[in-house]
Amino acid sequence: MSFRRGVVRQSKFRHVFAQAWKAEHCLDDVRVSRVTWDGPLCAVNPKFLAVIVEAGGGGAFLVVPVGKSGRIEQSGPTVCGHAAPVLDIQWSPHDDNVVASASEDCAVKVWRIPDGGLMAPMTEAAVTLEGHSKRVGILAWHPTAFNILLTAGCDNVLLVWNVGTGELVYRLADAHPDLIYSVSWNRTGSAVCTVCKDKALRVIDPRRGAVLKVRERVHDGTRPMRAVFLSDGKILTTGFSRMSDRQVALWDAKDLSEPMATQEMDTSNGVLLPFYDPDTSMVYLLGKGDCTIRYFEVTDESPYVHFLSLYSSKEPQRGAGFLSKRGVDVNKCEIARFYKLHERKVEPISMTVPRKSDLFQGDLYPDTAGPEPALLADEWIAGRDAAPLLMSLSAGYGAPPFKQRDGVRSEPPRPSLRNSGSASKEAEDEEPRAPTREGSVNAERPRREDDILTELLSEMKALRAVVLAQSQRIELLERQLARIEDGDV
Known part of the structure; x- marks a missing residue:
């Protein structure tokens, strides 16, 4: 079989x-x-x-x-x-x-x-x-x-x-x-x-x-x-x-x-x-x-x-x-x-493919064929060949998809950074404050710092993906402009 x-x-x-x-x-x-x-x-x-x-x-x-x-x-x-x-x-x-x-x-x-x-x-x-x-x-x-x-x-x-x-x-x-x-x-x-x-x-x-x-x-x-x-x-x-x-x-x-x-x-x-x-x-x-x-x-x-x-x-x-x-x-x-x-x-x-990591899995998603054509119709008819123009899928990582896999619309992402005053106010609204002991306050501080660090890293990752996608788009437009200047189009 x-x-x-x-x-x-x-x-x-x-x-x-x-x-x-x-x-x-x-x-x-x-x-x-x-x-x-x-x-x-x-x-x-x-x-x-x-x-x-x-x-x-x-x-x-x-x-x-x-x-x-x-x-x-x-x-x-x-x-x-x-x-x-x-x-x-x-x-x-x-x-x-x-x-x-x-x-x-x-x-x-x-x-x-x-x-x-x-x-x-x-x-x-x-x-x-x-x-x-x-x-x-x-x-x-x-x-x-x-x-x-x-x-x-x-x-x-x-x-x-x-x-x-x-x-x-x-x-x-x-x-x-x-x-x-x-x-x-x-x-x-x-x-x-x-x-x-x-x-x-x-x-x-x-x-x-x-x-x-x-x-x-x-x-x-x-x-x-x-x-x-x-x-x-x-x-x-x-x-x-x-x-x-x-x-x-x-x-x-x-x-x-x-x-x-x-x-x-x-x-x-x-x-x-x-x-x-x-x-x-x-x-x-x-x-x-x-x-x-x-x-x-x-x-x-x-x-x-x-x-x-x-x-x-x-x-x-x-x-x-x-x-x-x-x-x-x-x-x-x-x-x-x-x-x-x-x-x-x-x-x-x-x-x-089940994975434990929450990071973008680059080995599963090598650059794939994008929507931009590598050739115009007349170029191919004239005898030219070209491999597909590739794009990275990392730009979609971390961004809320139109629908989740189970079909439920994603919630809008929460703001990545907030000033410390508003963060403290939201924390007070969401959870009753623990008894005012110095040890309890100090115990909460590392948790909040970890949350902020995680949000910062997520935002940096998303920004890197956007920059990569824009760089590929700029490179494609430069190629098309060079074709026009050379009289190929």
Whole structure:
């Protein structure tokens, strides 16, 4: 069932703890779409949660603020501009208000969601992209270039768009002889990996229209496969064996002749959806119709893919959304969060690493991909590549999040410093003064000094985080200004 499961190895993720949120902090009465497409049906970013829902006579998806909980009114507003069911939705990595949707009506639409969510049904898209001749089931935003979107349809064609202009910039019509199951960009956006109904894994340069590598028969089974590019250039695939056992395999993108690791999982028939976190090198596997989430760590040590644990619940999942790292609660050592789709409910599930220290856990939160794009669309089209621009998550440490993990709004922080007179007055109001003995007064003084020292240290820590975030922002703006002065923009 796992990769060398009996071997005990050192890893800070060996004891990742998964916990579902309480019922009152879930979304209820969400009519999740019954479409048979094997997608996650959900997308989430630090601002919004989007879920593909049932819609009579067309296609629609629900968009609500990520902190919302409780019952969803059936008459509530949705994004409902498609003429047929929606198959995939994806938030832009560089603008938390922009979401793309793909539909059976052969169109791709890009929407701008207002801050605070929808006040009325949204029927007019900001951009409509029409180029596929059959239904469109796959969307993939470029990880580092602004407004570049890849789409794949049941016409076996890959299209790359400049969303800012609505222009089709690349068309790959001959790379796939059959239905495309999955598309994933590499870390710099210079190539994509795809898996297809012909059972082949391909590495493609979309700008040259060239297939760089092909591996026939990645998995022997006839059911759909998935592939995801890892940050170090490896590719992880999920599929089925000839005997219909679910499989996971790891490949070196430079040499696809043999898998680096492969393992049979179980005999369930749900397609395994891989969710990859490049910051922790962890992969989460969710099977549609399963009641479990398995998680693994990918390392450079054999057997390369190490089973960590699994989360199990009573109800099967219809799909799931994976929150980008910018949205997790670093104060609670939360390293990942899923939004599990039930038949009529959305349930958040937090993945945390238990720690005793109250300090920011830098080893759990290396700098992550920020919302600023590294390239403009024209720069990428012209042949440039760039790694994601990273940001520190320490700026969110100590600051009250929009909602606590249990869904309760944080109290406003108390003032860090008070003059000694007001502090003494508050102490008198809050607690009855002890008998006036010199020993009692002296005993209270160290406690108050410790409290003030703790508050000073907390404020210093928060200020350092703000300074770091501002420094990174200044550096980015200086780079953009230099580009303009050099005439690159």
